Amino acid sequence: MSRKEKLLTDPGVSTFFRKAFKESPAQLEELCNSIGVNRQRGRNWMKELANEGLLTVERKNGETTVKVEEENIQKLNSFASELQNNLTQDLEKWDKRLGQAANEMIRIKEAVDDDERVEELNEKLQALKQDSEEIDMNTIKSLSNVESYLGYGEIAREEMHAFHRKFKVLDKIKGL
Known part of the structure; x- marks a missing residue:
């Protein structure tokens, strides 16, 4: 099974991705709070999804913004x-x-x-x-x-x- 398949079948990761997709761009902290997960778990999911090209991550002024852009x-x-x-x-x-x-x-x-x-x-x-x-x-x-x-x-x-x-x-x- 490919890494993307594993990520997209994981209920937590897919919920995180779906929420990021709908609310793009979104602050990581707000995104994590909205689905009830701690920031570290959300950060791990964000990194995995970004590594697979499904999210784009921007860091500015100590805040992390998650986006789902056209290329994603x-x-x-x-x-x-x-x-x-x-x-x-x-x-x-x-x-x-x-x-x-x-x-x-x-x-x-x-x-x-x-x-x-x-x-x-x-x-x-x-x-x-x-x-x-x-x-x-x-x-x-x-x-x-x-x-x-x-x-x-x-x-x-x-x-x-x-x-x-x-x-x-x-x-x-x-x-x-």
Whole structure:
């Protein structure tokens, strides 16, 4: 997971960034007070966000001003676009795997003579079909269950979590 993803999925950091985004330019102290965090924590978040190019920081006369400028917004939009492209590629991969799993289930179902096994296959196929209408975490969990049932390796938890994080980050960016 990239540093930006970690920052934007952290509830405290994303709240700080959202507030800075809406109130730009804002004094660091006022920003921290408005969201109820101490200045040191806010200063740490500010530095991390500035290092990622999401904030601009100015220091004058002992006061720190946090700004979200056009170039910061462009970097955020560029990051969101890249993340969306990655997510689209992931969705295509999951869609292909869903199709393969469903085809395998149907093939096995046609070759099986046991009514209980056919019923079990029908239930798993139905769950897969329902969950695949909109690919999200439930779809991936369902696919993982079917792949496991078929004797294939389950989708790695890390893959599922990475996919879920991308959804969360994009939701937070869209919420700005």
